[in-house]
Amino acid sequence: MARGEGVRVYDDNGKEYIEGLSGLWCASLGFSEKRLVEAARRQLDLLPYYHTFRGRSTPVVAELAERLIDLAPVPMSKVFFAGSGSEANDTAIKLVWYYQEARGYPNKRKIISRKNAYHGVTIATASLTGLPINHKNFGIPLPGFIHASCPFPYKNARPGETEEAYATRLAQELDDLVTREGADTIGAFIAEPIMGAGGVIVPPQGYFEKIQAVLHKHDILAIADEVICGFGRTGNMFGSETVGYRPDILTAAKAISSGYQPISAVMISDGIYQVIADKSAEIGTFGHGFTYSAHPVCAAVALETLKIYEEMDIVSVVRAKAPLFFEGLNALRDHPMVAEVRGAGLIAAVELARDTKNRVPFEASEAVPAYLIERAQEYGLIMRPIGDAIVLCPPLVISSEDIKEIHTRLGRALDDTYNMVRERGLL
Numbered sequence: 001m002a003r004g005e006g007v008r009v010y011d012d013n014g015k016e017y018i019e020g021l022s023g024l025w026c027a028s029l030g031f032s033e034k035r036l037v038e039a040a041r042r043q044l045d046l047l048p049y050y051h052t053f054r055g056r057s058t059p060v061v062a063e064l065a066e067r068l069i070d071l072a073p074v075p076m077s078k079v080f081f082a083g084s085g086s087e088a089n090d091t092a093i094k095l096v097w098y099y100q101e102a103r104g105y106p107n108k109r110k111i112i113s114r115k116n117a118y119h120g121v122t123i124a125t126a127s128l129t130g131l132p133i134n135h136k137n138f139g140i141p142l143p144g145f146i147h148a149s150c151p152f153p154y155k156n157a158r159p160g161e162t163e164e165a166y167a168t169r170l171a172q173e174l175d176d177l178v179t180r181e182g183a184d185t186i187g188a189f190i191a192e193p194i195m196g197a198g199g200v201i202v203p204p205q206g207y208f209e210k211i212q213a214v215l216h217k218h219d220i221l222a223i224a225d226e227v228i229c230g231f232g233r234t235g236n237m238f239g240s241e242t243v244g245y246r247p248d249i250l251t252a253a254k255a256i257s258s259g260y261q262p263i264s265a266v267m268i269s270d271g272i273y274q275v276i277a278d279k280s281a282e283i284g285t286f287g288h289g290f291t292y293s294a295h296p297v298c299a300a301v302a303l304e305t306l307k308i309y310e311e312m313d314i315v316s317v318v319r320a321k322a323p324l325f326f327e328g329l330n331a332l333r334d335h336p337m338v339a340e341v342r343g344a345g346l347i348a349a350v351e352l353a354r355d356t357k358n359r360v361p362f363e364a365s366e367a368v369p370a371y372l373i374e375r376a377q378e379y380g381l382i383m384r385p386i387g388d389a390i391v392l393c394p395p396l397v398i399s400s401e402d403i404k405e406i407h408t409r410l411g412r413a414l415d416d417t418y419n420m421v422r423e424r425g426l427l
């Protein structure tokens with residue numbers, strides 16, 4: 001890709017594409033927001049680098065931390081900055097371990113994640129990730145990382161099971177898992193409010209409420225991975241609000257800077273902070289931090305991004321656009337290959353199937369979603385195939401005209417795919 005303008009990117013032949021995935025779910029303000037360029041330039045002039053070790057910080061970083069604490073979906077107290085979603089989640093794991101050890105529970109170290117989760121690719125966060133492709137041949141997951149069932153109504157709810165009943169069953173499964181492993185060995189549970197890279201999977205009604213009752217019962221910390229869901233994407237400032245999750249630790253990245261600079265954040269509650277602060281005072285220091293943690297240029301761009309979200313009232317913008325976005329996608333449900341449309345705000349998945357009524361997928365080897373993505377690319381729409389679905393996560397600044405343009409280009413690609421499938425006798 002050679003350049004960007006609004007929600008569009010242009011390749012080195014000059015071909016135009018609507019970026020239907022905001023790059024990697026991150027460029028919420030599109031690809032040419034000059035205020036972010038200026039914010040970076042100003043900070044580069046003023047102080048291009050400094051760190052947050054040895055009790056130091058910079059005004060821009062302090063301001064960003066305060067802004068995030070103001071926005072947090074539950075009362076949070078302190079923010080640790082890092083350079084990526086993986087580093088943020090890696091840090092969250094270490095904070096859990098440190099906290100549990102400091103309060104006298106050194107064995108509470110196991111972390112429960114979920115199948116289909118995506119939390120990153122460092123050694124520890126790839127272990128949290130619940131996708132086989134990130135484990136295969138790496139000797140991952142490491143011991144101590146456990147994967148519970150993921151809430152995937154389309155694939156895993158039983159015939160006739162209500163959302164409530166499905167959520168109750170998943171909570172019971174989690175309770176059983178904790179009991180089997182031993183609650184005294186489990187430190188935390190981590191979840192994306194709506195799973196992104198697993199296929200934009202929306203939990204059933206009541207899921208997080210029931211899951212959290214299990215976590216409370218067993219004294220297990222709740223971590224929300226808001227790396228994709230944060231900053232308006234799902235129609236609330238954080239996905240946790242959309243699904244009724246009240247985390248003790250929250251990680252964010254991507255849209256925090258609209259992807260213009262690499263920066264992530266870990267927010268922690270005051271209860272966790274106090275335990276960690278007391279322990280580190282006792283043992284000398286808190287031995288964690290990266291050279292580029294709280295990089296002032298990244299922080300300046302993130303702060304400007306948050307200012308723009310505030311001025312735009314990003315949550316209202318997303319809520320205003322979501323009905324049109326889903327109206328056009330839901331219209332595809334009449335298509336003989338579309339089995340389900342799901343999502344929230346401006347993130348969605350369109351699930352394809354050979355037999356939509358009985359939810360029978362195409363064979364993986366037939367690569368039907370990949371073919372659709374290729375056709376869409378021909379028509380100038382970038383999306384991504386995940387399993388049997390194709391996913392969309394356009395920049396939040398997308399206009400109504402461009403939302404309709406996504407529908408048109410996607411519809412044409414779907415028709416081409418249907419023709420291919422029929423020609424090859426795959427239906």
Ligand code: PLP
Nearest residue numbers: 084085086118119120196227228
């Ligand atoms: N968590 C979630 C939910 C993500 O979607 C991602 C990346 O897509 C990550 C964590 C990892 O972020 P990064 O690629 O910045 O390390």
